[in-house]
Amino acid sequence: MNSTFLFIGAGRMAESMIKGLQSAKGQNLSIIAANQGNKERLQHLFSMYGVETTTDWLHHVKESSVIVLAMPPEAHEAVLEQLSTMIEGQLVISVAAGIGLKKLENPLPPGTPVAWVMPNTAAETGESISLYTYADTLNENQVKLLELLLNSIGKSEYCSEEQIHKLTAVTGSAPAFLYEFASALINAAAGYGILEAQARKLVSQMIYGSAVMLQSGVSPIDLRNAVTTPGGATAAGLDVLNQAGFGMLIENAVKATNEKAAELGGKQENEEK
Incomplete structure (x- = not known):
């Protein structure tokens, strides 16, 4: 079964994760990178990694298995509000500081599987130590996809939400x-x-x-x-x-x-x- 990762945000952390996931291409992965304000970044990601790019991420939500919010904390509120009208059980992951699970769950439909991942800049070389936590609404396949993403950028450690903070x-x-x-x-x-x-x-x-x-x-x-x-x-x-x-x-x-x-x-x- 093909799994599609949709990255909303195309900055350095998104690029590190996209680069890492390239090594897992044998697992039937598709990657979409979205960015509304910087087409040069999208062109860069397309040129470097051959991933699909878009300036209209809403049209790709339904086809995605995992949605990675790779954007600053202050951008989450507006994106989550838009996402709440489109999402149908896909895994939503934030990689922004200070977010936590509740801030992801509250705007989204009840029961939406969410995870919070805090990598560091060594993700660029596949050597991050990432802290992560997730809600109990994830199914077995979604946990595996989360672990795939974590392993693609280095090592990881499961923590409580408070420990991550x-x-x-x-x-x-x-x-x-x-x-x-x-x-x-x-x-x-x-x-x-x-x-x-x-x-x-x-x-x-x-x-x-x-x-x-x-x-x-x-x-x-x-x-x-x-x-x-x-x-x-x-x-x-x-x-x-x-x-x-x-x-x-x-x-x-x-x-x-x-x-x-x-x-x-x-x-x-x-x-x-």
Whole structure:
């Protein structure tokens, strides 16, 4: 049986998912990308992946098995209102921050199967860690289609809706914290007379190798201790970080991210009321 994924929104995350699903073409998949305001993006997706594109997604709802809302949170209300008049039991997935299941279910017909997925930018390389949750209205085939989408962009972890609201700061926003750290290391390395490209190569490989070691299952504390000789050079660097409250800074950054996300989500909820 052929399954059709309709993407409403044609930005970078939609492209990452479309690219990932291309590898599952043997599973009788069709992909439609829709975007009302940016025809250049649609042309790009058509040229790169050969998917069907449209500026009028409403005409493709009935033929679709899965509808992916790949748009900003503030665009959901209007789209869901339009979708509510057309949908007939198709799976609706949002990949927008702060949405949650209730905000999907409320405008749609009762019993509509919905899911909320929070990937991160590593979806572009098939290495996302995506948080996801879904309503109990999904049937077995719809769960499989959701898992197919998740697996196409990396690894995933099922969480409660509340956990996703809290953990998005760790999986979705924290890559920006890491890139800020990497940028500081690159600047430090470049300050010792090497080219920026060389510094970037050194730092990116260091981060990659360290991530591989983390994935081995050894605790980060044990890995840190293995690198650190008491009274040695690495210990001196760690002392500077600890004196500056490095661990607390990270905790505060996560807290601030969550508070801002809750504020933005609250604004949207108030607007809907």
